[in-house]
Amino acid sequence: MTRDRSGNLALGPGPEFDRIRRIIERLPGAHGLGDDCGVFPHGGEFIALSTDVSVEGVHFSLDWIDAEEVGWRATAAALSDLAAEAAQPIGILAAVTMPAHAPESDLLDLMSGVGAAAKHAGAEVLGGDLSTGSAWSVTVTVVGRARSPIARRGAVPGNRVWVTGVLGGTRAALGAWQQGKDPLPGARTRFAHPEPRIEAGVWLAQRGARAMIDLSDGLAGDVPHLAAASNVAITIDLDALPIAVEAQAQAKQLDIPVQHFAAEGGEDYELLVALPREFDDASGFTRACGLPLTLIGVVAEGSGVHFLMSGAPVELRGYNHFR
Amino acid sequence: MTRDRSGNLALGPGPEFDRIRRIIERLPGAHGLGDDCGVFPHGGEFIALSTDVSVEGVHFSLDWIDAEEVGWRATAAALSDLAAEAAQPIGILAAVTMPAHAPESDLLDLMSGVGAAAKHAGAEVLGGDLSTGSAWSVTVTVVGRARSPIARRGAVPGNRVWVTGVLGGTRAALGAWQQGKDPLPGARTRFAHPEPRIEAGVWLAQRGARAMIDLSDGLAGDVPHLAAASNVAITIDLDALPIAVEAQAQAKQLDIPVQHFAAEGGEDYELLVALPREFDDASGFTRACGLPLTLIGVVAEGSGVHFLMSGAPVELRGYNHFR
Numbered sequence: 001m002t003r004d005r006s007g008n009l010a011l012g013p014g015p016e017f018d019r020i021r022r023i024i025e026r027l028p029g030a031h032g033l034g035d036d037c038g039v040f041p042h043g044g045e046f047i048a049l050s051t052d053v054s055v056e057g058v059h060f061s062l063d064w065i066d067a068e069e070v071g072w073r074a075t076a077a078a079l080s081d082l083a084a085e086a087a088q089p090i091g092i093l094a095a096v097t098m099p100a101h102a103p104e105s106d107l108l109d110l111m112s113g114v115g116a117a118a119k120h121a122g123a124e125v126l127g128g129d130l131s132t133g134s135a136w137s138v139t140v141t142v143v144g145r146a147r148s149p150i151a152r153r154g155a156v157p158g159n160r161v162w163v164t165g166v167l168g169g170t171r172a173a174l175g176a177w178q179q180g181k182d183p184l185p186g187a188r189t190r191f192a193h194p195e196p197r198i199e200a201g202v203w204l205a206q207r208g209a210r211a212m213i214d215l216s217d218g219l220a221g222d223v224p225h226l227a228a229a230s231n232v233a234i235t236i237d238l239d240a241l242p243i244a245v246e247a248q249a250q251a252k253q254l255d256i257p258v259q260h261f262a263a264e265g266g267e268d269y270e271l272l273v274a275l276p277r278e279f280d281d282a283s284g285f286t287r288a289c290g291l292p293l294t295l296i297g298v299v300a301e302g303s304g305v306h307f308l309m310s311g312a313p314v315e316l317r318g319y320n321h322f323r
Numbered sequence: 324m325t326r327d328r329s330g331n332l333a334l335g336p337g338p339e340f341d342r343i344r345r346i347i348e349r350l351p352g353a354h355g356l357g358d359d360c361g362v363f364p365h366g367g368e369f370i371a372l373s374t375d376v377s378v379e380g381v382h383f384s385l386d387w388i389d390a391e392e393v394g395w396r397a398t399a400a401a402l403s404d405l406a407a408e409a410a411q412p413i414g415i416l417a418a419v420t421m422p423a424h425a426p427e428s429d430l431l432d433l434m435s436g437v438g439a440a441a442k443h444a445g446a447e448v449l450g451g452d453l454s455t456g457s458a459w460s461v462t463v464t465v466v467g468r469a470r471s472p473i474a475r476r477g478a479v480p481g482n483r484v485w486v487t488g489v490l491g492g493t494r495a496a497l498g499a500w501q502q503g504k505d506p507l508p509g510a511r512t513r514f515a516h517p518e519p520r521i522e523a524g525v526w527l528a529q530r531g532a533r534a535m536i537d538l539s540d541g542l543a544g545d546v547p548h549l550a551a552a553s554n555v556a557i558t559i560d561l562d563a564l565p566i567a568v569e570a571q572a573q574a575k576q577l578d579i580p581v582q583h584f585a586a587e588g589g590e591d592y593e594l595l596v597a598l599p600r601e602f603d604d605a606s607g608f609t610r611a612c613g614l615p616l617t618l619i620g621v622v623a624e625g626s627g628v629h630f631l632m633s634g635a636p637v638e639l640r641g642y643n644h645f646r
Contacts, residue, residue: 016453019427019430019453020451020453022427022431023430023431023434023451023453026431026434026435026438027434027435027437027438027448037450038414038416038447038448038449038450039449040413040414040447040449042365042366042370042468043365043366043367043368044366045366047365047370047466049414049416049449049450049464049466050416050450051416051417051418051450051451051452051462051464052418052452053418053419053420053452053453053454053462054454055420055454055455055456057457058454058455058456059454090363090365091361091363091372093361093372093373093374093464094374095374095375095376095418095462095464096376097376097378097460104342104345107342107346108345108346108349111346111349111350112349112350114350115349115350124361124363125350125361126361126362126363126372127360127361127372127373127374128346128374129374129375129376129462130339130342130343130346130376131376131377131378131381131382131460132378132381133378133381133458133460134380134457134458135456135457137420137454137456137460139374139376139418139452139462139464141372141374141416141418141462141464143370143372143466145365
């Protein structure tokens with residue numbers, strides 16, 4: 001992604017994204033907004049940056065996860081944007097606000113989680129800031145390097161759409177907590193301890209990835225971003241989705257198909273990628289990255305996203321962070 | 324500043340800084356924390372980054388300044404850290420939290436201020452994030468490049484200590500607002516529309532600056548950081564301070580010497596710099612940067628900071644953001 005390639009507003013529909021579009025109109029020089037990372041060329045490659053805010057009561061509750069997990073999760077979510085750009089992490093910065101009377105031990109635990117997630121991804125903690133505030137929040141900014149960053153805009157008709165890992169685990173955890181129950185351990189881990197798919201992003205870029213995005217708004221929210229940015233139509237076969245085992249019970253309670261449940265759940269932090277039609281090495285991906293890679297859709301001329309189940313069109317709702 | 328040079332905890336005394344020291348103990352790989360910027364080498368020079376959070380009710384009130392000024396101020400404060408590193412800004416990222424029912428026009432105005440401050444400094448808006456929260460906050464992360472970054476740690480005995488601009492204007496504005504009055508226009512501008520001293524930082528680096536810091540915690544708070552980082556003693560002659568005219572009336576009301584008022588006031592965002600004894604070109608600085616540059620102290624062997632007025636020692640309090 002270079003500056004002139006990034007003039008396009010790479011966002012799908014939705015009130016959160018309409019708001020971001022109105023901000024971008026006020027910032028005529030802000031080319032990078034709307035992609036996973038902002039990038040600039042430097043020293044023969046590209047520097048990629050992204051910033052991500054996590055707010056208590058909006059993105060997490062300390063009744064659900066502990067302070068160290070809050071720090072890990074916020075940092076992993078930001079690093080996931082580097083993964084989607086096929087960038088290698090270099091460093092992170094963390095700005096924290098905390099209630100005036102919160103125990104300092106929570107702050108230290110939160111920062112331990114930030115540090116652990118950074119170290120796990122090979123990134124250094126380069127800076128931070130600290131303030132009082134009415135609730136806990138942590139804003140993590142990540143910086144990385146990429147020889148050939150992958151934006152959301154490169155998908156072309158004929159490409160195939162793949163997804164890493166399994167979907168719906170985070171939503172299963174949220175659903176359990178919202179009912180006052182403990183989530184299944186696998187679902188809890190998906191929420192509290194997500195893994196940014198750094199290696200996967202680089203591997204896919206080396207195999208010719210044309211466009212990539214990390215799944216923070218859910219498949220139903222993020223496929224439209226990729227389609228809009230690339231100016232193509234995308235059809236997703238919901239029957240093909242790789243689904244977390246923990247999603248079954250929650251979907252059943254809601255009386256919706258588990259495929260809808262998984263496609264509408266956010267914050268799985270898996271990668272959605274458009275690859276050339278010829279790509280055929282999912283088993284090589286799994287050997288290299290320890291994850292499944294699943295073919296779920298195709299790119300065609302046109303615009304918009306079509307979700308199909310048993311061959312029939314399905315309407316899905318995107319996951320809205322701005323709540 | 325390189326990674327191995329930055330292992331030192333470049334912070335003066337105070338409860339906010341004790342807290343940061345305890346965080347750093349939990350992050351053994353976090354070399355850059357405690358300086359104005361974190362830096363890493365890339366492409367034959369250095370990339371410098373800093374992150375700065377501004378919270379409604381802590382750092383600003385929308386009763387005092389409007390949303391566009393909030394955005395400008397938050398961005399200028401973050402850019403000031405690049406100035407103190409002698410770095411040229413490249414880009415900024417802004418993560419905003421806003422109350423759920425706040426008007427969108429305030430958000431757009433705030434982001435216009437962010438964009439204007441970035442453009443003024445030659446930086447691009449590279450990214451952002453948006454969330455609801457219980458109060459307004461904006462976390463600005465800045466990225467820049469420097470051939471020879473200037474840290475806080477390079478002052479050596481015999482250096483002279485200089486300061487750009489004039490001090491105490493921001494505190495004069497805060498004092499007026501806290502009394503329910505309108506500040507004098509010059510003081511209001513200092514608070515609402517600070518200017519990051521980018522050109523000044525680069526000019527001073529080219530003239531041999533040994534150590535530099537921007538004045539966010541006030542002279543009384545920031546000189547100790549520079550002395551601790553450089554492992555030297557610093558003596559400041561308060562009679563020499565360049566003082567904002569607006570500070571006089573506020574100091575008189577508080578019945579304290581205006582020199583104390585100015586030295587204890589925070590967020591002036593001027594640069595404090597240690598220069599070789601031979602430096603003698605304040606008038607050249609003023610011609611180049613349009614600002615005064617004033618000799619206010621000397622560096623000696625030892626440790627700690629001595630503030631003198633009429634030759635007698637004076638105790639001053641640092642400005643504490645963590646309130």
